[in-house]
Every structure is written in C-alpha cells, then in structure tokens.
Amino acid sequence: MRKRLIAGITIKDNLVVQSISYNKYLPLGKVEYFIKNLNRWSVDEILIRDIDAYRKKGEPNIKLIEKIKKISCETPIIYGGGISNFKLASLLFNYGIDRILIENLFYENPNQYEIILNKIGAQSIILSLSIKNGEIINYINKHIIKNIFTLLKDNLNPSEILVNDITNDGSYGKFNDKNLICVNKLKPKIICHGGLTNIKTLKKILNNKNVSAVCISNYLNFKEHQYQTIKNNLNLNTLRREIYE
C-alpha cells in the first residue's frame, strides 16, 4: 500500500489562491491551468477546496466544476466545499469528481452525512477536521469538539480523515505534531495538511503508521517541478516515484 503526496489547491472567488491561516489570500491564477499542470506532473491526487462555498455555506461551484470536467484529467480529484446533501454529492461524481471532502455537514446535519456515506460508499468520503493547537474545532461556530469519538461511530467512518492544521496553514514548515494525538485513536487513516514544507517533517509524518497521505498546497507553487523535487528529496519507498513528463 503506497502512501500519497496530494497536491492541494484552494479556491476563492473562482481563482486559486495562496491561503495564509485562512485569513489572508493571495491570488495565483485560473483553476483550469492548475489542474492541467498537476495532471501533467502525474501527482498522486488533487484536492480542491472551495473556501467560498465552505465559509458562506453556499453550494459547490458547479460552473467551475463544469470547467474542470472539460479538462481530460486522469488524476483522481477530491472536491470539498458546500456539499450539503446527497443530490449535490451525486452530481459531483457525475462531473468526474472521484472523492468528496466533508466538514460542516458532519456537525450540522449528521443524518445527511450518513445518507451520503451509505449511498456513495465510505471509500469516496473524506472527513475534514479543523485542528488548532491539538484541539478539534468546528470552524463555523469555533466550538471545541471534545466528543469526536462519540460523534464518529463505527458506521459513520469515512475512508480517511483530513487533519487540517488551521493555525499553520500557509506557514513554512510549522505543521503541529500535536494535531495527530487527538485523532490517532480514530479508525480511518489520516491525511495531514497545513504548513507541511520541511522534508524532515514530511518524512516523519509519512512514516507514521496511521498516516496514509500528506497534502501540500502553497509550497507547490514556489518552484518549477516542485512536486517532483519534493518526492525526489523524500526518497521514500512507500511513495510512488516522481514522474517527469
């Protein structure tokens, strides 16, 4: 079973942005170009997070997804943002999205989360947990979630959990190790995201048996062939080798 290096892109106002702690955004360019490039680089998976839909409680940006659909992308795509019911989730799959990322719905409408899980299958569902200094928080109302083990009963387990370090998002190599402690007894495998740039830290996290993948976003945009360079520098047998076009 190979671990994955996921390429993440954050979308705000229909553009890919560099996000810094989710309160400062620098525009980077059109989504289509990013998807085309990441597909050309043969990244393991692409994670698209639409923070407009996420924060404004809107629906997924179908116009944008239609544009993505037209790109012949042979790389698996995960989409997160505004998925509030089965109908929307189903629509995304028909548009060629392979897996979906859910956060707010899990807290606000657990019944609908369960319906999606049962109809789509756990393999296509990733639960995103916002974590601040080792504590899970509901990003919308800022409440600390102390009962994740009660909320996440066995029958509600997704395939993976995205541990999103919201404090260190966009930072240089500051992913907080404590974030893994609060989820390490959960059954699904973990994807880590937020401030992951340092090769030593990436290696340490990828060697954790509960971690199945890491997601890198801003750091990919600093240099040409950055994705391949990171994989090459990691030099881990557990990862698929980097591919140059």
Next chain:
Amino acid sequence: MSKKIRILGYGSANYGSIINIFRKLDQDIDVTENYKDIKDCDLLILPGVGTFPKAINFLKKKKIFEKIRENIISGQPTLGICLGMQLLSNSSTELGYTKGLNLISGSVKKIPNNFSNIGWNDVFNKNKRKFGCFYFQHSYYLDTKNERMVNAYFQSDRFRIPAVIRKKNIIGFQFHPEKSQKDGYNILNSLIKEI
C-alpha cells in the same frame, strides 16, 4: 476505428472521467440506460462509485437487470470497473446481503479491519511480474476461489485482492483505469484493440 462504447448509467458514478479517457482514445462513448443502445454497443461498461445494493436496485427498478445479464451471457464484451466488476459477482454483503448479476464466481466482502484500499498500488500478474501501478478506491473486494479468472492481483501485507479478472467476454478491473494516468490509458488502449 472508433468503437461504440456505452456506459451503463445507474445514478451516481464517475461517468465524466470515463468519458474523457475514451474520448482521448478517439472512441464513440456515451452514458445510457436504454437497453437497445446497450444491446447494440461494441463494449458495455459497468462503472464504479456507489454501493452494491443501490446499483443493483437501480437496474431492477429500470427492469434491465435480467436483460443485461442475458446480453452478457450471449457474448457482449463487458468491462466492469471497481463496483462495476463487483456487480458481476454472485452476491455482496455491502449494507446487507444482495444478489449480484451472477456472471463471475465469488462474493463481495468487506476488506478486513474496516480497511479502505485508497491510492496507488503495484499490480502483479500470475507470474509475479509487475503489471502496472493503478489507482484503487474501494472498501469491499471480490472474494473468489476461481483463481483461473484472476489475471492480476494486488498484494498487501495482510491480504491479496483480485485486481484484474477475465472470463470469456468479461473483463473486470478493481482499480480505476480512467484515473490511473499513463498505465490506465495503456490498459484501456489495449482493451479497445482487442474488442
């Protein structure tokens, strides 16, 4: 020459990705629930994504379950992808017991320890030679005693999962070739040349 390929529509599935890759291969591809369209095509695709009972119930509700089964028995080239491959089996225990199309022997069971097989895995043929690296996304697998129809498999530390099954006109991939980049493109290209 372009082949007429039809994806059997049963609700939520990744039609978009399958359509894109077959168009890249210059094929005439579309999604259909219409039996006449299915009957006339060169290759029928049962796509992945979703759950076993939901897909079977959909086929029964549309009254095409038996027709499709008979068509495949009569020799229609058929490709099952992920869940699509599993639907061809005898039965599944996903969300309760459900009978399948009963065209390949074996039953679909949950991967032990609540494990979801997500990501890229090396697939090996019977001679233990690497067949390619493909993208998997499943929590259930085909448990079969008919080793002869298993052309390639994925081996983890704890279990072995049939990755490619072959029986006469039926081929099944547990992985998603449409999302497996170059290796996926190559395997579908070979399949088209064969039909």
